[in-house]
Amino acid sequence: MPPGFPEALRDGVEMFMIHPLVNSGGARYLPWLVAEDVLVEDFPDPVEGEFPAASELLKSLRLPNRRGLPRVAIEQALLMHGARLLEQDLGLDPRVFRLVCIPSDVYVRLGEAEGWGRQPFWTHFDEYLVMANGRLRALVGGDSRFGGLYDLVGVGRAYDSDRLVARFAVVQRARMVAW
Numbered sequence: 001m002p003p004g005f006p007e008a009l010r011d012g013v014e015m016f017m018i019h020p021l022v023n024s025g026g027a028r029y030l031p032w033l034v035a036e037d038v039l040v041e042d043f044p045d046p047v048e049g050e051f052p053a054a055s056e057l058l059k060s061l062r063l064p065n066r067r068g069l070p071r072v073a074i075e076q077a078l079l080m081h082g083a084r085l086l087e088q089d090l091g092l093d094p095r096v097f098r099l100v101c102i103p104s105d106v107y108v109r110l111g112e113a114e115g116w117g118r119q120p121f122w123t124h125f126d127e128y129l130v131m132a133n134g135r136l137r138a139l140v141g142g143d144s145r146f147g148g149l150y151d152l153v154g155v156g157r158a159y160d161s162d163r164l165v166a167r168f169a170v171v172q173r174a175r176m177v178a179w
Contacts, residue, residue, distance in 0.1 A: 021130065024100055071138035078099055131154075139154055
């Protein structure tokens, strides 16, 4: 790595080298390095101890709030309500677009300008780590205590700490397939 490379980013690159990652569509995940249009939920990162009011998106997904949700509950809500939200609320074709947790590469690209990664909590990302035993660990990151914007870690899919925050994005389904 070149001099001055952030240590947390180095750790993230090593994670990509050691563990395969898959996205929520089940395809092998590699960071998307092309220009793309993405709709990202816009709200400031909550301050520690704060539980922001539920947004219209959370209400439509029938999620009680954005903090402390396990990945299993998020994925179930997206599966049950995501396509309807895209089509009815946003006028987008759910065969072309998909509502997901923010992809980690989108989080990193937008994070500096948005001020993300400066609070002591993790953000749910779209991807999963595939462990040696075949089990999946939900990819989260952005905790200021562990590298901020570039922090990446895998947690159990049922892990529901209030140190987890859900941020959603609409992406093109083309990003969800293996190349």
